[in-house]
């Protein structure tokens with residue numbers, strides 16, 4: 001759970017009122033480290049239950065948030081299990097709460113479940129293939145991952161001596177490639193999916209989405225879903241995820257994937273080293289960088305052959 005911006009019952013009731021909902025109860029979300037997320041029980045105008053989520057954005061401003069909201073609406077329209085933003089009485093999909101941008105969305109069904117098996121890996125691969133096929137014509141420009149990597153490169157001096165120069169060279173090779181043009185999620189970790197009766201019911205947290213190589217998205221995903229507690233790749237899981245991807249029309253370049261796996265491991269090692277978005281959090285706040293140090297070691301070893 002992370003709540004950087006606490007809200008009182010009456011503050012939240014006022015917010016919901018401007019959308020035509022009556023607040024019954026709320027709690028902080030138990031996952032997530034970037035924003036303040038409240039899971040809400042409410043009633044609509046017809047006294048029907050309305051499960052909702054309010055997210056207060058801790059780092060994105062209104063302009064930066066706009067492309068993600070367009071993206072969510074677009075993906076929901078195309079039948080992906082993502083929450084489309086709701087609009088208030090004034091037709092706005094973004095509001096200001098406690099001085100920060102905020103968005104109200106339907107709460108999608110399902111629960112977090114961190115267990116990994118081959119069937120789940122296959123479903124995740126299939127979901128990524130669907131996402132990567134989405135048309136991007138109607139979207140507003142999304143920030144590009146290359147810029148994020150450029151910013152994260154400032155953390156390279158925090159790496160241990162034996163990895164620093166290798167990591168620098170890897171990143172500079174990667175950055176020299178032109179960016180890909182496929183819509184990618186960029187953060188498909190287990191905590192960004194919900195499950196219901198063994199099927200994926202929600203894909204969440206699109207705030208790392210961008211246009212880049214599908215191999216990079218697969219790499220981010222494989223590094224969370226398909227490694228053991230020592231960061232060692234689990235071949236059967238990788239195969240299942242990639243099979244699911246290919247069976248649903250996804251195509252990939254194996255040598256690009258090998259490099260992307262190392263870059264993606266480094267990306268989350270560096271972002272975890274950079275620390276939480278704010279000193280103050282009522283919850284999880286940060287994640288262990290060492291987990292990605294171990295994954296990086298495996299991935300850079302495989303890349304070196």
Ligand SMILES: Nc1ncnc2c1ncn2[C@@H]1O[C@H](COP(=O)(O)OP(=O)(O)O)[C@@H](O)[C@H]1O
Pocket residue numbers: 002029030031032033034035036037053055083105106107108109112191192202204205206207
């Ligand atoms: N629309 C939604 N439906 C159901 N649960 C949600 C929804 N949005 C967020 N959550 C819950 O809140 C958590 C944090 O949301 P997320 O967008 O991942 O925040 P953060 O950006 O802080 O990582 C999710 O892991 C999930 O448990």
Ligand SMILES: N[C@@H](CCOP(=O)(O)O)C(=O)O
Pocket residue numbers: 031032033034187189191192205268271272287
């Ligand atoms: N998945 C990343 C952190 C991104 O934060 P999230 O809370 O938005 O998923 C990691 O594990 O480092």
